[in-house]
Amino acid sequence: MSTVTTSPPLSPSLTAAYRYCEIVTGQQARNFAYGIRLLPAAERRAMSALYAFSRRVDDIGDGPLDDATKESRLKETRDLLQQVRAGEIADDATDPVALALADAADRFPIPLDGLDELIDGVLMDVHGRTYETWEELRDYCRCVAGAVGRLSLGVFGTVPGAPGAERAPQFADTLGLALQLTNILRDLREDAAEGRSYLPEEDLRAYGCTEGFNRSQPQRGADFDGLVRFQVHRARRLFADGYRLLPMLDRRSGACVAAMAGIYHRLLDHVAAEPAAVLRGRVSLPAPQKALVAVRGLAGLDARRAVRKRP
CATH class of the missing domain: 1.10.600.10 (Farnesyl Diphosphate Synthase)
Incomplete structure (x- = not known):
């Protein structure tokens, strides 16, 4: 069945937010970008939003910060995800990834708990498991x-x-x-x-x-x-x-x-x-x-x- 729901057209701020996510995807995930270019526009935008959020989580885990700071940043990212899940991201939010992800989650039945699992996996990396x-x-x-x-x-x-x-x-x-x-x-x-x-x-x-x-x-x-x-x-x-x-x-x-x-x-x-x-x-x-x-x-x-x- 089709997953996309009827939603209003993109505002200028959403257009800019999705464009930011698409740039991140194109620069950081060449293999992923090759695949999603085959999708219709709405699906392609949603996949770029998912990738950009995932990239943020991965970058925290792979970055030069000490482990305690990484854990703190990952907690902040999980809190942001909870705001997305609760519909608390304002239309004028300044975080383009959060804004795009929130819109994608409104348009598609995305199981956002999967992003919590991603954070759990990156925490395994931080702990050196x-x-x-x-x-x-x-x-x-x-x-x-x-x-x-x-x-x-x-x-x-x-x-x-x-x-x-x-x-x-x-x-x-x-x-x-x-x-x-x-x-x-x-x-x-x-x-x-x-x-x-x-x-x-x-x-x-x-x-x-x-x-x-x-x-x-x-x-x-x-x-x-x-x-x-x-x-x-x-x-x-x-x-x-x-x-x-x-x-x-x-x-x-x-x-x-x-x-x-x-x-x-x-x-x-x-x-x-x-x-x-x-x-x-x-x-x-x-x-x-x-x-x-x-x-x-x-x-x-x-x-x-x-x-x-x-x-």
Whole structure:
């Protein structure tokens, strides 16, 4: 069913607020921006507002502030979210992200609790948590990425009468996990330089990779390629399961999700082909390849390929 409600046209202040969020999205999230450009204007604006708020939360967690200050800033951000939830953001508010998010939440049934989960996940980062098992890491991924999938579904909605639509939030969550695990693999060295470790400790021990990744070559005696390909296999299974969301979406929303997920799925292929590349720097796709993935997303080609390969 369509999720957008009848709302008045945008005021100049809202137009400016959304424009600010779109600029943040375009500058800070190239992969995300490639996907949402396929959406109608109202949905694209709402997704930019969600991203801009999420970016603010992430920037607090990743910034140079001490832990106590980060916790205080995250509490302030949670309080602001509560004001959005309660409809307390005035039309003349000076915070463009809050203003845009409040309007998006009025126009779409966005489950704003997902943003609370995102803040919970960033607090895990602030506290320097490590993860012994995949089950523990999965809980973190659900906070920082699965929740974003469910938030996005609030904007997209599902096609009326789509079989199994009651499971759409589960599939959106799973697709978010797939994207986050891909991010973790891509950013191994960068995270290690910040003193962060995300891969399950039990997997690091199993493959002899317990000395971290803040170097250009794997540690001696480690099966680094085996570790990475094990995680790639896990991520591919998540992608294949999450792609079951696509038939439940309208064509443009499905194309948006397929494009965003397709970029990360291709990135995963690059990581699998040369695992050690992630120790030398961030692996990324050139702009022409991203554009090709977006086109294939419109046709649903990459999604069908991933589902056919489902383990």
